[in-house]
Amino acid sequence: MSFSDPLGDMLTRIRNAIMRGRSSVTTPASNLRGRVLDVLADEGFIRGYSEAKDEKGFRTFEVELKYYEGEAVIREIKRISKPGRRVYSSVKTLPQVRNGLGISILSTPKGVMSDSAARENNVGGEVLCQVS
Numbered sequence: 001m002s003f004s005d006p007l008g009d010m011l012t013r014i015r016n017a018i019m020r021g022r023s024s025v026t027t028p029a030s031n032l033r034g035r036v037l038d039v040l041a042d043e044g045f046i047r048g049y050s051e052a053k054d055e056k057g058f059r060t061f062e063v064e065l066k067y068y069e070g071e072a073v074i075r076e077i078k079r080i081s082k083p084g085r086r087v088y089s090s091v092k093t094l095p096q097v098r099n100g101l102g103i104s105i106l107s108t109p110k111g112v113m114s115d116s117a118a119r120e121n122n123v124g125g126e127v128l129c130q131v132s
Contacts, residue, residue: 006030008079011129013018017065026052035112037120039105041108043114045074045131080104080127090124102132107111 003009010027027033034101040046047064054060061067066073081087089095089106094115097104104115108125118124 003103005079005083007032007036007128008125010036011077011079014063014074015077018074022065023067024062026054026063027061027062027063032107032112033061036105037063039103039112039114040131045103048110069080072090076102077129077131079128079129082093087127088125090109091119091122092124094118094124094125095130097130098132102130104130 006028010033013025013027017129034049034051037046037049041048047066049061049063052060052062052085094106094128095104096115105116106113106125106129107119107128108118110121110123112128113121
């Protein structure tokens with residue numbers, strides 16, 4: 001199956017699983033998806049993820065969602081830079097999400113990282129998504 005926006009597909013799967021109260025969600029694997037999941041795990045928005053194979057032998061990620069006192073840790077997750085409209089930001093104009101309570105995930109020349117890590121490394125890049 002071909003997707004025009006694989007990262008947007010993964011974010012939608014996570015959003016739908018949270019609305020249904022699921023403990024985990026499966027998504028096809030790719031390098032970009034893995035890097036974004038690494039950032040989400042490092043920042044504490046998901047418990048973690050593991051790589052598996054589906055019945056046809058394709059790689060998939062099993063993402064374990066995180067809940068605190070019955071509510072999902074991820075309140076909102078949305079795609080910012082889309083295939084039809086790319087959004088780039090310099091280090092000086094990086095957006096703050098919910099006054100620092102959320103994060104923006106960026107694709108920079110030094111790899112995929114959160115907005116706080118991008119500020120530390122003094123790099124800007126494409127704003128992939130925002131999580132709060």
